[in-house]
Amino acid sequence: MSDYQFFATPGDLIPGWDAVKNIIDFKFVKEGFRDNPDWPIYRSLIDIPNLGIAHSGRVRGGDAYIIMPHTEPVHITKYHNGPDNWTVQNFKTEYYYSVTFIPEYKHFAYFSLGGYWMEQDVPNLIGHKLFFGVGELSPNNEFLNQFKLLGKSLIKGFNTVKMKPFGQWKVGPEALEMYRNGVRLIPYRADLQYSTIIPQFIVKKTKDNAS
Secondary structure, three states: OOOEEEOOOOOHHHHHHHHHHHOOEEEEEEEEEOOOOOOOEEEEHHHHHOOOOOOOOOOOOOOOOEEEEEEOOOOOEEEEEEOOOOOOOOOOOOOEEEEOOOOOOOEEEEEEEEEEEEEEOOEEEEEEEEEEOOOOOOOOOOHHHHHHHHHHHHHOOEEEEEEEOOOOEEOOOOHHHHHOOOOOOOOOOOOOOOOOOOOEOOOOOOOOOOO
């Protein structure tokens, strides 16, 4: 497994991060556009601003971070801000800058942030997605191994739910308590089509209840 999708609060993520933060050696690089080249880069997952607060009612619709080895250079692309150039924001500066995941990165992963999101007075918890980008998928790939170590550590002890048609998701303890108190779990986007999904919790079989 080289990708992870889960519902979690910052409190759910802290134990897993603390368990591996001194073992892994990569950074979190904000993806997107800015009006200056002073790029947000974090060595700690917990340092990411507004972790646990969604900026959009859909997965991959809010903040996202490229995960790469600490020694990997960050490619910042500079654009002239003019009427002939496409931009997603109305920058007032002469130039704007971009960082996106591109093939020039030898190894990277991608972390689409979810979190708490209010939709028409209804509380929701948008899922997080963590997945491997490119690179040699061999057992000797150190970055892939560190990525898997992070992913497995973050979801350790989480419950498993089926969210048809979006597959299986993990749910952290605090996120589970929020769900039990009326917060909806949204695996993709917060509209009526998907907000009515009822999670189907999967109970692990043990020797006592195995069929």
